[in-house]
Amino acid sequence: MTDKVFIALQNNSEAQAIIEAILEDNSSAIANESPGMVKIDCPGRLIVRRETVAEKMGREFDLQEIHINLISIGGNIDETDDEFVLSWNS
Amino acid sequence: MAVKHLGGGYEFKSENREEKYGGDINFYIQWEKHLLYSCPSAYRAPVDMILRDFLEQMFKLDYVTHPDTAELDIETLEWELDQKPWQPDLDKSLKENGIGHMTYLQIRSPGLNGMFGTGI
Amino acid sequence: MVKAKRLGLKERYSLMTRGLDWETTYQPMDQVFPYDKYEGIKILDWDKWEDPFRLTMESYWKYQSEKERKLYAILDAFQQNNGQLNISDARYMSAVKLWLQGITPLEYAAHRGFAHAGRAFRGAGARVACQMQSIDELRHAQTQLHAFSHYNKFFNGMHGFAHIRDRAWYLSIPKSFFEDAMSAGPFEFVTSISFAFEYVLTNLLFMPFVSGAAYNGDMATTTFGFSAQSDESRHMTLGLEVVKFMLEQHEDNVPIVQAWLDKWFWRGYRLLGLVGTMMDYMLPKKVMSWKEAWEIYWEGNGIALFHDLNRYGIRLPKYHEVATKEKTRVTHELWATLYQYGNALGLHTWVPEDEELDWMSEKYGELFDTMYRPRLLFMREQENAGKRYFNNRLPMVCQVCQIPVFFTEPDDPQKICVRIVEWADTKHHCCSDGCADIFNREPEKFVQSLIPPQQIYRGEAGGARDIFEYAEWLHLKKDVDTGEYRGSPDHKNWEAWRSEKPTPQTNSDEAA
Numbered sequence: 001m002t003d004k005v006f007i008a009l010q011n012n013s014e015a016q017a018i019i020e021a022i023l024e025d026n027s028s029a030i031a032n033e034s035p036g037m038v039k040i041d042c043p044g045r046l047i048v049r050r051e052t053v054a055e056k057m058g059r060e061f062d063l064q065e066i067h068i069n070l071i072s073i074g075g076n077i078d079e080t081d082d083e084f085v086l087s088w089n090s
Numbered sequence: 091m092a093v094k095h096l097g098g099g100y101e102f103k104s105e106n107r108e109e110k111y112g113g114d115i116n117f118y119i120q121w122e123k124h125l126l127y128s129c130p131s132a133y134r135a136p137v138d139m140i141l142r143d144f145l146e147q148m149f150k151l152d153y154v155t156h157p158d159t160a161e162l163d164i165e166t167l168e169w170e171l172d173q174k175p176w177q178p179d180l181d182k183s184l185k186e187n188g189i190g191h192m193t194y195l196q197i198r199s200p201g202l203n204g205m206f207g208t209g210i
Numbered sequence: 211m212v213k214a215k216r217l218g219l220k221e222r223y224s225l226m227t228r229g230l231d232w233e234t235t236y237q238p239m240d241q242v243f244p245y246d247k248y249e250g251i252k253i254l255d256w257d258k259w260e261d262p263f264r265l266t267m268e269s270y271w272k273y274q275s276e277k278e279r280k281l282y283a284i285l286d287a288f289q290q291n292n293g294q295l296n297i298s299d300a301r302y303m304s305a306v307k308l309w310l311q312g313i314t315p316l317e318y319a320a321h322r323g324f325a326h327a328g329r330a331f332r333g334a335g336a337r338v339a340c341q342m343q344s345i346d347e348l349r350h351a352q353t354q355l356h357a358f359s360h361y362n363k364f365f366n367g368m369h370g371f372a373h374i375r376d377r378a379w380y381l382s383i384p385k386s387f388f389e390d391a392m393s394a395g396p397f398e399f400v401t402s403i404s405f406a407f408e409y410v411l412t413n414l415l416f417m418p419f420v421s422g423a424a425y426n427g428d429m430a431t432t433t434f435g436f437s438a439q440s441d442e443s444r445h446m447t448l449g450l451e452v453v454k455f456m457l458e459q460h461e462d463n464v465p466i467v468q469a470w471l472d473k474w475f476w477r478g479y480r481l482l483g484l485v486g487t488m489m490d491y492m493l494p495k496k497v498m499s500w501k502e503a504w505e506i507y508w509e510g511n512g513i514a515l516f517h518d519l520n521r522y523g524i525r526l527p528k529y530h531e532v533a534t535k536e537k538t539r540v541t542h543e544l545w546a547t548l549y550q551y552g553n554a555l556g557l558h559t560w561v562p563e564d565e566e567l568d569w570m571s572e573k574y575g576e577l578f579d580t581m582y583r584p585r586l587l588f589m590r591e592q593e594n595a596g597k598r599y600f601n602n603r604l605p606m607v608c609q610v611c612q613i614p615v616f617f618t619e620p621d622d623p624q625k626i627c628v629r630i631v632e633w634a635d636t637k638h639h640c641c642s643d644g645c646a647d648i649f650n651r652e653p654e655k656f657v658q659s660l661i662p663p664q665q666i667y668r669g670e671a672g673g674a675r676d677i678f679e680y681a682e683w684l685h686l687k688k689d690v691d692t693g694e695y696r697g698s699p700d701h702k703n704w705e706a707w708r709s710e711k712p713t714p715q716t717n718s719d720e721a722a
Binding site: 092093094095096100101102103104105106107108110111116118120122123125126127128129130131132133134152155172173191192193194205206207208209210 | 244245248249250395543546547550580581584585588592597599601602603604605606607614615616624625626628630633634636637638639652654655657658659660661663664667668
Binding site: 003004005006008010034035036037039064065067068069070071072073074076077078079080081088089 | 218219220262263264265269273276277280413416417418420421422423424425432436439440442443444446447450497498510511513514515517518521
């Protein structure tokens, strides 16, 4: 079994666009909602693409804006201007 | 292993050493299978206190809520001292019985095994 | 202003964190940074340090100020709209009180600890990360105090959090945890707090518990909780980074790091028992049981993390299987302990309602139904007969985690687990093999622990001779701040406010 990475975001309207983008870009990702937050689990690797988020928001999006609504993560991070990737190497 | 440290020695006396008790001792007792009381109880008492007096005048009062306490026969208790089987003389003092500072006593009461069949 | 061509994230981060420091010449580097070698950690190249978020100071201020603006707008709205009346039940306030008394001081301690660690590391990347975290932690302490100050106008037991932090038996648990970390070297400190505690374990606090706060209508805690957690993901990343950095720098670091992970996993797990109890017992509306949270965040996510570290030769922390065995018991054992020693608590305890007991039966199954449910029902009978059960005899306390020794043997839930350890002719007691190992690794450190019941018996707690005088020394008023919830002023006020009165009186002891 591949270990899962995860990202958790606050459940508000701004984060909704990020959540939608993640689910679109990661076909194996599963969103689990609980009060106030959404936790997205994905086997092995999960990517957040700046372009997809910007498209969903209908405005420019700086990937570091993710910090405002981010709750938690599990996985090694690799971040550039265009992509925020979580992965396990094992 | 020892603490890694900078500079000279790293030596400290135990914070709870006996000399701070002015002749008394700090010791502990736990009644097995009576988990209404979640933890072993801690006591401070004079070393020449008679063990029977401790049980009748301190211990039993503390455990009064448990229905088994009213039926407790202290003569038939099975004892452990620091987790080894042990038999005290109830009419001797704590000290004469070998109960010292930081001793841990456990008692079992045959026939009284707590409530609900699960040692509560 | 002409907009210059924007550099890429990696270049920006590199420019902001590299080449800012220098090799000292007036004094040798080892004198300027005396603390980053004695733990035995070997660092060959500090420039290999990477902050995966690549957050520059400029961006840090920008995003932090935005978080603060959002947070304070919500706190204002919360206060102006009598937000305290929207919580599910006043019993919920026990969780808030425990947070204020136990967790908020840890945030401040973390602020101090990271300021110190930041000064201690000679690598600039590590220093910048510690600096940001130090500022974050101060922010967390402040925002929590601001948020809770509104509740303090309406509920008892919140008036002296700083006073009781240094005195109360149940607060010596979190306090001693942090002071153990802060009195270690900088690498152990960062491993303990950023990795073992924040990466591996705080998800259990900030995710299910804060989500529970949201479910129980506590807008204030939800808001600062998630706002703090957004910083926490940066801290967790720092934790993982520092561990990987040490492991990659030198193979001699591996056993040292493993020993720290063993120690701090166990200490963090013990501390989190309090959080589990908040989730299972203090949230009137339940979101997730401690057992479920443990399965998701440790057995799933935590173990995945250790699988990832396996390539460096790191194994799962010692006694993780004991922690997993305890998942069906620990919150029930701890709640019963808080309940019976309630005369010296700055929060209320109670027997849960029938629907809550049914929820626990469903989540915890047979063990709950045969041991803990009957015990709770016995307590309820006693209370209904006018003999609310308290245990006023001081307990044995673990020399390491400072939790009263209530945990049971890993394979026998009916037998209390006690481990006797000895150093320099004095015996001490631990609650578990995990804590006994920690003691035996650094006995000279842990013989110094100030254990509250022993402190009382030695006459060093304001001369208090029993639990009631001790509570006075904590500035806790009997049956107002302490004791049973049912019939307390908090309970009576809540009933009065919820019945019809639109404007509550502030902080009165008696219901109007």
